[in-house]
Amino acid sequence: MDKNTLWSLRLGYSAKQAKAIEKTGLKKFLEQSFATKIDSKIPDFLEYSPKSFDEYKEIRKKLKAASPEEAKEMLKKEVQTSAAMKVWWIDKMMVDEFPLREKMTCFWHNHYVSTFQKVKVNYWVFQHNQILRENAFGNFKTLTKKIIQSNAMVRYLDNTDNRKDKLNENLSRELLELFTLGIGNYTEQDIKNGAKGLAGLGLGEENAVYRKIFEDNEPFTYLGKKGTFKVDEMVDIIFEQPNIPYLITRKILKWFIYDNPKEELVRYYGDYFKKMDFEIKPLLTKIFTEEFDKNNAGSKIKNPLEYSLQLMNELNVANPNTKLIAFFIKEQGMDLFNQPNVKGWDGGNSWLTSQIFLQRNNAADLLCNGKNLSRGNAANENMMMKQNPNRILSVKLDWDKEGNNKEIIAQLSDRLLFQTDKDNQQDFEQILKYDFDSKTEGSENAVMRLFNFMVKTPEFQLI
Structure with missing residues (x-):
């Protein structure tokens, strides 16, 4: 694979940035990526979602007073808003000129997990996501302090239930185990004592705040230091640890x-x-x-976002149905804003089970034939057809119309595959034969068949 293409995929979601990396050099490309501006505007889909603690309490009152049908409709609207937020984020990943910020935001999203299913307030989940985006290239300690004191995080890890004489250790544990030090670098007593320092940290207007009535202000020992510590001081102590x-x-x-x-x-x-x-x-x-500078292509399995957005880009799909992309990556095990647990997505081999590989091949068949990604069964298929009547996609591959079969094979291989061997080459030449002529009728279809074959190989699944 061409090195600039490889790093375009690694620092984004497609080969779209390969030419920019080649032209400016990687270091300049990184500087431009770090300098990207952040849109702080609250998206329209959050207009009717509760944004303050008072609004949240008001919604809870309405839910309690509502009939079962009314309550179901209110909850349904929040689920629809959550779906719109997935679409909004995937759109950002696809259109940004320098997608590294969104890729790093997604990294932090899977590090400081906080899901809609547990938080249930979309605005808090959005705030959490914005903190990650704003601090994506900032300081790890600063980001940790901010994210631990977000409404989404104290809700997700049950710190709203953590109070003096009735401690909840969830946030204290994950702060050490998953967010900073890792297992083996703290004691169970540190977790228990950390819960004391976090007691009373609960929901606030814009971020989590301490409530004096629930605080535990007795001195305790935390990672070898004794005192009455609150969240910022606790994070400072964590960041003094050698590991x-x-x-x-x-x-x-x-x-x-x-x-x-x-x-x-x-x-x-x-x-x-x-x-x-x-x-x-x-x-x-x-x-x-x-x-x-190292020869390290093929060292990582593509996650579902990398796989699907690369396909969309290669096929030059105009106005792709982002709802279907969100559903596809969920089926592949990468549900945005809803990881399976606090540990997040496992990654690695979990991205390429036999079932996922089959789903990917089916997706490739659909897209290469100008069809949108489907939702997998007839009922859902009919529903999506109603939502998207113009279901046939316009797909078009970029390839050298003047090249012979081997030149076209080499061009696509450089873009798509981290390596090829003699067996691969023979397979490719069976599809695009020695007498291939780009001027004959059906030549586009032949190249599309080659592309479809290539993206179904194990070599395409790796970067």
Whole structure:
């Protein structure tokens, strides 16, 4: 695979940025990605969702007073809003000139998990997502402080139930186990004591706030330090621990480049991260520029977003049905805003089970034949047809009309496959034969058949 294409896929969701990387160089491309502006406007689909704690309490009152039918309709509207938020986010991923911010936002989204199913207030989930976006390239410690004090997080990890004399340890545990240090770098007593420091941190207007009546202000020992600590001080203490940088550098390497990063790489980049005082931008620059020079293609299985958005881009699908993309990636195990648990999506081999591989091949068949992604059964198919009467897609591959069969095969291989061998080449030449002539009728169809075959190979599933 062409190296610029490979890194366009790794730093985004398609080959769309390959030419920009080739033209400006990777470092300049990263600088431009880091400089992208953030739209802070609240999307229209959140217009009628509760945005303040008072509005939330008012909605709860209405729900309690409502008939079963009315309550069902109110909850249905919030579910529809959640679906609209998925579409909004996927659209951002597809249209951004420099999609690295959205890819990094998605990384943090799977690190600091907070799902709609548990939070149930779309505006809080949106706020959570915006904090991740705004701080995507910022400081890890600062981001941790902000996200732990978001309404979505205290609701998701039950800290609204954490109060003096009735402690809930969920947020305290995940702060250490999943968000910062990782198992083996703290004690169970640290978790119990951390819950004391977090007691009373509950829902507020714009972010979580402490309520004095529920606080526990007795001194405790936390990671070797004694005092009466609250959330910011607790995070400061966590970031003084020797193993703080390695959990996150391992996860960043796994998200972007290696399903199984070597431990020496994790340590090497982790030590640099600590030296940079946990600033994310210099860490990403170092990782990407140094790994760019290595021969490491094929080291990571594409996640469902990378797979589906690359296909859409390669086929030049105009105005793709983003609702169907959201449903497809959910079926592939990557439901945005609704990870299966607090650990998030596993990634790696879980992205390519036999069932997922079959779903991907079916999706390739549909798209290559100008059909939209389907919802899988006749009832849903009919529903989607009503929603989308212009279901036939206009698809068009880019390929060299002057090339012979081997040149066209090489061109597509460079864009799509991390490697090819003699057997692959023979298979490709069986589809696009030696006497291929681009000027004859049906030549476009022949190249599309080749493309369809290539994207069904194991080599296409990897970057």
